[in-house]
Amino acid sequence: MTIPFADQTLSRADLKDLATDPQAVLHFEHCTFDGADLSGLALRGAQFLGCSLAETVLDKAILSDTRWLDCRAGGARFQLANLTDARFHRCDLNNTDWAKATLASARFAEVKLTGAQFREAQTLGLGFHDSLLVGADLRGISFRKQTIEQLDLSDADVSGCDFRDAIFEGGSLRDAHLKNARFDGADLRATDLGGLRITALAQFFKGAILSTDQAAALVSGLGIRVV
Incomplete structure (x- = not known):
């Protein structure tokens, strides 16, 4: 009723x-x-x-x-x-x-x-x-093997989140907090990774898939010119 x-x-x-x-x-x-x-x-x-x-x-x-x-x-x-x-x-x-x-x-x-x-x-x-989801507290949530469509995670706390084998379609991880997050096999080529340092990339994004433009931008952040 x-x-x-x-x-x-x-x-x-x-x-x-x-x-x-x-x-x-x-x-x-x-x-x-x-x-x-x-x-x-x-x-x-x-x-x-x-x-x-x-x-x-x-x-x-x-x-x-x-x-x-x-x-x-x-x-x-x-x-x-x-x-x-x-x-x-x-x-x-x-x-x-x-x-x-x-x-x-x-x-x-x-x-x-x-x-x-x-x-x-x-x-x-x-x-x-x-x-x-700007500035949201998402600690520990699993996104494993999900297709993540147009999520703005700028400045979000994704510490401990599981993004293994996820596919990011657009969206942003700019200045996100990544402690203990896992990105093994994640496809991040369409995602804004601005504000992330290459040291964070090496620590948290091991095994992730990036575009050549993203890789060049991260290296440029160290003051190295890519030609």
């Missing part, structure tokens, strides 16, 4: 009783939840279209199979939430906190995740596409 809401400002009290009905599928269109505490609510399968959730607290919420389109949720908190198979498309998720959340098979496409924190999140099957 789908229960629709449109153009409303909603609080925890408005949703608490509905969230206890396992048959209810909530559909929110252009609704406002700014600053609300929705922690622990069971919102499985809910749909959010054009909603505002600035600084909303969704800690420990059940958000599996949810759909989020054109939402604004800057500063929202998803700590320990279950977002298995969730889908985010064209959303503003800047400075969101996903610490210890379950993000198995979740997908983010055309989203803004600048400054987002993914500390200790469960990320098996997690995927990003054409998104901004």
Whole structure:
């Protein structure tokens, strides 16, 4: 049973009783939840279209199979939430906190995740596409054998990430933090590697595939002319 809401400002009290009905599928269109505490609510399968959730607290919420389109949720908190198979498309998720959340098979496409924190999140099957992750904390996430399309990871912390055999299609690793990251067999020819020193290349990119232009730029960074 789908229960629709449109153009409303909603609080925890408005949703608490509905969230206890396992048959209810909530559909929110252009609704406002700014600053609300929705922690622990069971919102499985809910749909959010054009909603505002600035600084909303969704800690420990059940958000599996949810759909989020054109939402604004800057500063929202998803700590320990279950977002298995969730889908985010064209959303503003800047400075969101996903610490210890379950993000198995979740997908983010055309989203803004600048400054987002993914500390200790469960990320098996997690995927990003054409998104901004500038300055994000992605430590320890595995991207192994994925096709990584147009991800801006500039200044992101990808320490300990597994990029082995990944294919980068565009995007940027400019000034990224690479400690203990693995790139064996990764194809980085289409990626912006600006700001990385050749010493980092030797340490972290062993076995990776680069273009001749990228290699020349890195050598030029040492003051050596390539002709």
